[in-house]
Amino acid sequence: MYNHQVRIDALSTFRIHLFDMVCALSTALDLLDPALGSHQKRTCLIAAQIARNMALNDSDYQDVFGAAIFHDIGAIGLQDRLALLDFEEHDAHAHAHMGALLLSRFPGFDRYAALVRHHHIQWNYGAGALFEGETVPLMSHLIYLADRIEVLAQGQDNILGAAPGIVEQICDASGSKFHPLFVDAFCKTAQQESFWLDIFSRNLDRILMDLAPFDNIDLDLDQMLQFAQFFALVIDSRSHFTATHSVGVAITAETIARHMQMSEQECIKIRMAGYLHDLGKLAIPSEYIERQGTLGEQEMARVRSHSYLTLDILGAIKGLEDVAEWAACHHERLDGSGYPYHRTGAELTLGSRIMAVADVYTALTEDRPYRPGLSPAAVLDNLHELAQQGKLDPQVIATLQANLGDVETARVRAQNQEGMDLIEFWQLATQS
Numbered sequence: 296m297y298n299h300q301v302r303i304d305a306l307s308t309f310r311i312h313l314f315d316m317v318c319a320l321s322t323a324l325d326l327l328d329p330a331l332g333s334h335q336k337r338t339c340l341i342a343a344q345i346a347r348n349m350a351l352n353d354s355d356y357q358d359v360f361g362a363a364i365f366h367d368i369g370a371i372g373l374q375d376r377l378a379l380l381d382f383e384e385h386d387a388h389a390h391a392h393m394g395a396l397l398l399s400r401f402p403g404f405d406r407y408a409a410l411v412r413h414h415h416i417q418w419n420y421g422a423g424a425l426f427e428g429e430t431v432p433l434m435s436h437l438i439y440l441a442d443r444i445e446v447l448a449q450g451q452d453n454i455l456g457a458a459p460g461i462v463e464q465i466c467d468a469s470g471s472k473f474h475p476l477f478v479d480a481f482c483k484t485a486q487q488e489s490f491w492l493d494i495f496s497r498n499l500d501r502i503l504m505d506l507a508p509f510d511n512i513d514l515d516l517d518q519m520l521q522f523a524q525f526f527a528l529v530i531d532s533r534s535h536f537t538a539t540h541s542v543g544v545a546i547t548a549e550t551i552a553r554h555m556q557m558s559e560q561e562c563i564k565i566r567m568a569g570y571l572h573d574l575g576k577l578a579i580p581s582e583y584i585e586r587q588g589t590l591g592e593q594e595m596a597r598v599r600s601h602s603y604l605t606l607d608i609l610g611a612i613k614g615l616e617d618v619a620e621w622a623a624c625h626h627e628r629l630d631g632s633g634y635p636y637h638r639t640g641a642e643l644t645l646g647s648r649i650m651a652v653a654d655v656y657t658a659l660t661e662d663r664p665y666r667p668g669l670s671p672a673a674v675l676d677n678l679h680e681l682a683q684q685g686k687l688d689p690q691v692i693a694t695l696q697a698n699l700g701d702v703e704t705a706r707v708r709a710q711n712q713e714g715m716d717l718i719e720f721w722q723l724a725t726q727s
């Protein structure tokens with residue numbers, strides 16, 4: 296049933312700007328703690344402005360930009376995040392190590408791994424050129440400097456008034472914490488009021504886009520799929536309980552879509568929506584996700600914001616509108632009882648209906664802290680009941696049932712593979 300020409304056609308007619316994707320991932324990561332604001336994007340802006348004043352070569356500039364916008368990707372727990380707000384950072388190496396591991400798993404981002412691994416190494420009068428016997432990339436010292444400037448600038452309501460104090464604090468640490476080469480360039484950059492005002496601009500994304508070295512690089516559907524799978528790893532690696540959920544939903548939804556004769560491009564996009572559907576969960580404290588018991592009313596209310604946030608993030612990516620819509624509607628129900636939009640059957644597309652069924656199906660087959668996973672037959676009973684109540688689409692469920700063998704083979708294989716990858720990942724992450 297698989298036609299390679301169809302797949303090639305589907306891939307070649309679809310393109311997404313790399314900048315849009317990178318920016319969306321950075322936004323998603325900054326959601327982890329509202330106190331951080333747009334920490335990564337602002338750090339990236341600061342590093343890029345200093346780099347421009349130094350006339351770095353294109354390759355170094357791209358490394359600085361790409362690594363800075365993701366530099367805290369490894370801080371996936373709330374505690375890690377809060378520690379980042381401390382100027383005298385303590386034990387920052389765990390998140391740098393974890394970040395490098397995550398980035399090294401994505402072929403497009405592996406070039407940033409070494410910079411992220413070392414972004415908290417102090418210059419220490421030249422001793423910081425090496426760390427644990429490894430050469431620290433020079434550009435790591437620029438990201439470190441930009442990161443610390445951002446931490447000092449955070450929360451300042453009169454940034455131009457605060458600027459001289461920040462410059463003084465940074466200059467005091469030139470040669471000790473920071474590489475003098477970059478401090479000198481910063482001092483020149485800091486003379487421009489626009490440098491400071493850009494940091495707090497409401498048009499931060501647009502300013503970043505103007506500075507981005509890859510604003511005209513496009514991703515095709517295959518690269519997008521890899522990118523989405525990478526997002527899924529970041530989302531799933533936050534919890535041992537939901538560790539392979541996004542992958543399970545992605546494969547289940549794609550298999551159903553293929554049996555419902557959706558186009559090749561739609562099938563790939565629905566898999567992407569599965570990888571990304573819980574992206575907004577990055578804003579939910581990890582202790583809620585890891586909780587052994589059920590959540591209280593206030594906590595549940597917070598959890599219910601996640602699918603809205605998924606659309607908020609993905610909606611900013613041009614060309615991915617349908618993926619964003621399908622992903623965001625995975626908790627909607629045909630009778631209007633779902634969330635966050637309370638859409639009804641007439642407003643829910645086939646993609647959204649498939650996502651809703653794939654999410655419930657996958658969740659019920661998985662172990663949770665408060666119950667073991669159900670057998671496929673028991674899950675189907677639950678789904679039929681939900682269809683009878685007018686919540687889930689009976690045709691989607693019938694397709695799932697008619698092709699249960701296919702769905703289960705694909706889902707179990709994908710989740711086992713992801714599970715093994717995550718075990719290896721956690722082993723590496725804990726041996727720093």
Ligand SMILES: [Fe+2]
Pocket residue numbers: 366367379387390414415442
């Ligand atoms: Fe950091």
Ligand SMILES: [Fe+2]
Pocket residue numbers: 334338366367379442
């Ligand atoms: Fe940071």
Ligand SMILES: [Fe+2]
Pocket residue numbers: 572573601602625626
């Ligand atoms: Fe969800």
